[in-house]
Amino acid sequence: MALLPILCYPDARLHKVAKPVTQFDAALQTQIDHMFETMYDAKGVGLAATQVDFHHRLIVIDVSEEHDQPLVVINPEVVWASEEKTVAEEGCLSVPGIYDGVERPSQVRIKAQDGQGQWREIEAEGLLAVCIQHEMDHLMGKVFVDYLSTLKRNRIKTKMLKLQRESEK
Numbered sequence: 001m002a003l004l005p006i007l008c009y010p011d012a013r014l015h016k017v018a019k020p021v022t023q024f025d026a027a028l029q030t031q032i033d034h035m036f037e038t039m040y041d042a043k044g045v046g047l048a049a050t051q052v053d054f055h056h057r058l059i060v061i062d063v064s065e066e067h068d069q070p071l072v073v074i075n076p077e078v079v080w081a082s083e084e085k086t087v088a089e090e091g092c093l094s095v096p097g098i099y100d101g102v103e104r105p106s107q108v109r110i111k112a113q114d115g116q117g118q119w120r121e122i123e124a125e126g127l128l129a130v131c132i133q134h135e136m137d138h139l140m141g142k143v144f145v146d147y148l149s150t151l152k153r154n155r156i157k158t159k160m161l162k163l164q165r166e167s168e169k
């Protein structure tokens with residue numbers, strides 16, 4: 001297994017729209033395994049392929065405390081979202097150390113494929129619903145800070161660029 005480098009905001013590759021997954025083979029399974037290992041190592045609950053510079057519609061999620069409920073979500077589509085909205089504090093492995101409130105539907109139902117290409121529907125609420133929507137945004141080239149005010153987004157961008165410069169020294 002291998003840990004994959006996670007792209008950090010404001011890297012332009014985070015705004016790339018992911019392509020559908022069409023090959024369900026050993027290479028895809030290896031990518032899934034590496035993404036889970038990377039996500040767990042980074043103490044995350046979700047990771048989109050876009051964040052590791054693999055621009056296909058693939059997400060790995062595990063919101064369980066014990067990290068024993070891995071969920072593979074490929075080519076997801078929202079089939080229903082509740083009218084009721086919830087503001088949840090979100091963070092992101094691509095924007096380390098930054099958290100802010102984002103309003104999203106409280107519940108969602110998605111249609112997606114698993115690692116073998118089988119279609120299924122997933123109904124989610126709470127943290128899982130937030131995570132699914134957050135990671136699906138990544139596949140569309142959107143980062144959670146895009147929901148914030150221009151002022152907040154610019155402050156975060158400045159902070160992230162400063163941290164990157166300091167880490168390169």
